[in-house]
Amino acid sequence: MPADSGLAYDPQGQTPGSLLTLVGYLELSLDEGECVVMMRRGTDVCAVYTGDPADEDNPLTGHGTIAAGVADEILELTHAGLNRITVGDQTYRFVRSFTHIADVGAVIFAPA
Numbered sequence: 001m002p003a004d005s006g007l008a009y010d011p012q013g014q015t016p017g018s019l020l021t022l023v024g025y026l027e028l029s030l031d032e033g034e035c036v037v038m039m040r041r042g043t044d045v046c047a048v049y050t051g052d053p054a055d056e057d058n059p060l061t062g063h064g065t066i067a068a069g070v071a072d073e074i075l076e077l078t079h080a081g082l083n084r085i086t087v088g089d090q091t092y093r094f095v096r097s098f099t100h101i102a103d104v105g106a107v108i109f110a111p112a
Contacts, residue, residue, distance in 0.1 A: 015087050018073035021066060022109070023085065025050075026092050028063065029111060036109040038071055039101065046071040053101050053108060060101075075107065082112055 025036040029050050037049040037060055045068055049060035078085075078096050085092045093112040098105065 016073065016077065018070045019077055019085055019087065021070055022074050022078075023087050023090075023092060025063065026094060026109065026111070029109070032061075034061075035111075037101070038066075038074070038107045038109070039104050040068065040071070041065065044068050053099055053106060078109075 022036075025048055029036045032050050034050040035052060037051065037053055038046050039049070041047045045065040047065050048063045050063060051058060051060035053060065080096050080098065082093070082095055085094075095108075095110045095112050097108045097110070099108060100106065
């Protein structure tokens with residue numbers, strides 16, 4: 001693995017469902033040219049949005065929720081900074097970071 005590529009997840013077996021969920025949102029973010037934003041809403045779910053959290057003039061677009069366990073596993077299988085996930089023959093590169101939006105912690109997945 002090249003030193004600048006960050007975390008790489010290239011499963012030899014079946015890809016975890018949590019990463020397939022993340023990949024679906026990454027595809028959406030690529031289509032929209034935006035970031036994926038994940039914010040915990042209570043103890044059981046995380047809301048998922050696309051948009052630019054730094055752009056206060058344009059609100060984030062909601063795309064439903066995922067179970068907190070799925071969100072936790074996404075965080076366990078990725079890390080802050082540059083990440084690379086290969087699913088099948090498709091490789092996704094993104095940067096994971098953290099911010100606050102309206103006093104709520106948010107994890108940002110930005111295409112790289």
